[in-house]
Amino acid sequence: MQETDEILIKKIATGDEIAFEEMVLRYQNKVLNLIYRHINSSSEAEEIAQDVFVKVWSQAKSFKGNSKLSTWLYRIAINLSINHLRKKKLKTVSLDKGIFLPDGKIKKDIAAPIDLQPDFAMAKNRQALLIKNAVDSLPPTQKTAFILSKYENHSYARISEIMNLSIPAIESLLFRAKQNLKKFLLPFREKGEL
């Protein structure tokens, strides 16, 4: 019989490796996909997902059980994803200063065009790519709320639990997210590209 999350986490807190493995098997794909939807890189997503479970193992004793195990896991996954994106952004800023080419010129745009990036190769058309781009441009909390709502299909109540915010705050975040998407996409629509 499958053990409940509550029992599992209690066992993990005592150092039970079998319980830990069972918990990892139960949540590994959910955590991986949540991270992947934030960072859009499958190889990096797996690394971060591993870090999530390492953190759970090391902090299991401090888990007070005020929230569900899955909520705690999602929170860690979201925080690590946002931290990863921040670090990546910082690195990109420093690279944006440009690289020197052999002919002495400075090449500033060194990031691959979006449609050449491997993780976007699966996207079927330009419209989907534009929307994906718009979602990626959202501020971190709006993006998280949007992913949890639209890709993970969680209700506002569940999102508020995961993000530790009130339901009106989630309503506001998702409203602003949609308005930002509209702001991003409207010029393309006016040009007839959407």
Add this chain to the structure above:
Amino acid sequence: MRCQKAKKMISLYIDSEMRGVAAEDLLVHINACAKCRKEMEFMSETMKNLPVSQTLRVSPYFFAGVREKIIQGKKESPVFFPLNLKPAFLGISLFSIIIIFSALTGIFLGETYWTQATNSELSLEEAKSSFNLGVFEDIPDGSLGDFHNEILGGA
């Protein structure tokens, strides 16, 4: 219903978070307001065209990787760094603690000396006796000690 309120309600409606009378009110407004109808159409279409995100599965070595990281983490966390703080941060903290400790010690000693100096009526004679200065008064004339006193005290 005002358009601003309708805009917010459209967001809820699209996410299936609004039902009943409120939803009916919104639909009545949308039927009557071209601007809000356009907003609703745009939002619905955008949400419908959200790219289907591929669903990943972890690699077969996922758990082995987790275990490896845990073992690695145990090896890397030294006993004398329980908080996993950066050495630079520890250095600054240690320096600050030393400065604060020195300042407090200085204040404490200064206060003690000041209290002693003002409270105890330590006469010159007492001071002389306590430091055994009387020994130097019986030095024979012309001796090396006398010469030394001459230089120092002009006596």
